[in-house]
Amino acid sequence: MKMAHDHVPVVEVKGIEVDLGGVRVLRDVHLSVRTGETIAVIGPSGSGKTTLLRCMNFLVPYGAGTISVKGDLIGYRRRGDNLERLKEQEVSKQRARIGFVFQRYNLFPHRTVLGNLLEGPIYVQKVAPEIARKRARAALARVGLADKAANYPDELSGGQQQRVAIARALCMEPDILLLDEVTSALDPELVAEVLSVLRQLAEDGITMIVVTHELRFAQRCADRVVFMEAGRIIADMETKEFFAKPPSARIAAYIADTSERAVLTN
Amino acid sequence: MDFIARYWVDYLVGLGVGVAISAVSMAMSIIIGTFTALGRRGSSAAVRLAAGAYVALFRAVPPLLMLYFVYFGLPVWAQQTEIPFVADLFEPLNNRIVAAMVAIALTSGAYSTEIIRAGIEAVSEEQVEAAKSIGMSGRMTFVRVVAPQAFRVAFPPLGNEYVYLLKGTSLVSVIGVVELMRTAQLAAGTTFQHLLAYSMAGAYYIAFVAFLQFTLGLLEKRFPGRQRGTRTAGKPLARG
Numbered sequence: 001m002k003m004a005h006d007h008v009p010v011v012e013v014k015g016i017e018v019d020l021g022g023v024r025v026l027r028d029v030h031l032s033v034r035t036g037e038t039i040a041v042i043g044p045s046g047s048g049k050t051t052l053l054r055c056m057n058f059l060v061p062y063g064a065g066t067i068s069v070k071g072d073l074i075g076y077r078r079r080g081d082n083l084e085r086l087k088e089q090e091v092s093k094q095r096a097r098i099g100f101v102f103q104r105y106n107l108f109p110h111r112t113v114l115g116n117l118l119e120g121p122i123y124v125q126k127v128a129p130e131i132a133r134k135r136a137r138a139a140l141a142r143v144g145l146a147d148k149a150a151n152y153p154d155e156l157s158g159g160q161q162q163r164v165a166i167a168r169a170l171c172m173e174p175d176i177l178l179l180d181e182v183t184s185a186l187d188p189e190l191v192a193e194v195l196s197v198l199r200q201l202a203e204d205g206i207t208m209i210v211v212t213h214e215l216r217f218a219q220r221c222a223d224r225v226v227f228m229e230a231g232r233i234i235a236d237m238e239t240k241e242f243f244a245k246p247p248s249a250r251i252a253a254y255i256a257d258t259s260e261r262a263v264l265t266n
Numbered sequence: 267m268d269f270i271a272r273y274w275v276d277y278l279v280g281l282g283v284g285v286a287i288s289a290v291s292m293a294m295s296i297i298i299g300t301f302t303a304l305g306r307r308g309s310s311a312a313v314r315l316a317a318g319a320y321v322a323l324f325r326a327v328p329p330l331l332m333l334y335f336v337y338f339g340l341p342v343w344a345q346q347t348e349i350p351f352v353a354d355l356f357e358p359l360n361n362r363i364v365a366a367m368v369a370i371a372l373t374s375g376a377y378s379t380e381i382i383r384a385g386i387e388a389v390s391e392e393q394v395e396a397a398k399s400i401g402m403s404g405r406m407t408f409v410r411v412v413a414p415q416a417f418r419v420a421f422p423p424l425g426n427e428y429v430y431l432l433k434g435t436s437l438v439s440v441i442g443v444v445e446l447m448r449t450a451q452l453a454a455g456t457t458f459q460h461l462l463a464y465s466m467a468g469a470y471y472i473a474f475v476a477f478l479q480f481t482l483g484l485l486e487k488r489f490p491g492r493q494r495g496t497r498t499a500g501k502p503l504a505r506g
Contacts, residue, residue: 102396168400
């Protein structure tokens, strides 16, 4: 898990504000992520965690501030002092380098598992089919589903589908991996298989931002924990410190509450 | 019977003409339907309005009226404008079969639009987000992710629309196209065996539609309208 981290941030979020449906969902959010880091983003429902993640690949546009991935300003272009919105095609190019895994996997039902993995590399990145296939098989092996290449998504369990979704993101060889509560929609027995894939990816040094309720996973695999509430980042600390000495009573209560719920349901 | 021996080939030819007209009309109807459906969902308010107006109007007008309008009304009016471009544009409508195809396609197109639109809307927004997340452009998302899934949903109702359309071709007999219905009329008029003439036509329609339903059923199995759900029970989404 501990690798020599680059000190140049691969993700820089500076002062972003987001309004959705008239509600201010994110306020003055700052975050810096270094290459190879695994960040766990935790907090109560409605705190803006998912919105923050979706701003990073511009699925949700942000109103103020900037987000940069590997130095590339996401969603906008600098024009003098102002920021000009990029056209959809330009944003699509940026998204191709950012891996995103959804809570409900969102696999393409009309394609096989292999087909799902090949869509991005072949049609978006214009990679040669044989090379794309090699990438896809490697990704499937990495998530432990090499034997399911010819299956359709609806023939797989939720945990397997989510692992395919992770493989699909990996196939794009992204700069970073964004994971949005990827185990929240799974039956408890299936959560472990997905978390073990994530643990392995973290150890392999992939830069990951994981929005999650799985505090044990966060404690074991994350380098840093970011706690959000009501659209703000309340705490941003090294994992060990965060869990050893929670920075506030509120956070301590959240940790206790969430862990307890996990114990009860498992 | 003599009647059957005398006319069964003519009936078959008549059926063939009807099927041919219906096939071309259906193809046009689907093309119209796809563009109009996209128009109804598009970003331009003017296009949305125009598409909506087309659907409302053409679903309200009886097909027979549309047929008379296209075959009798339009070419003559075009001539009378004395504008060469307009007269030339509408000239082909003087041909019965062309007029028939156009009239049927325009009417059916309005229904196809709604079927295809429903198909497109049945594809969840999450699919679009997944496509976006791997860098697909709007167009690629539609072609590779939305359209294949929309097609699966729209296929059975479009098949039904085709059966209606096929039966609707019997209307073109009134402008003199010799398809199955007209053939039966002519045979009945010549032999005065009305019951037999129309029963036989009915039998041909029934046989063909039965064959069509069977084929469509097989195709539906190859493109199931709805993918089976995932095996995990749908837990409510946690809000982040």
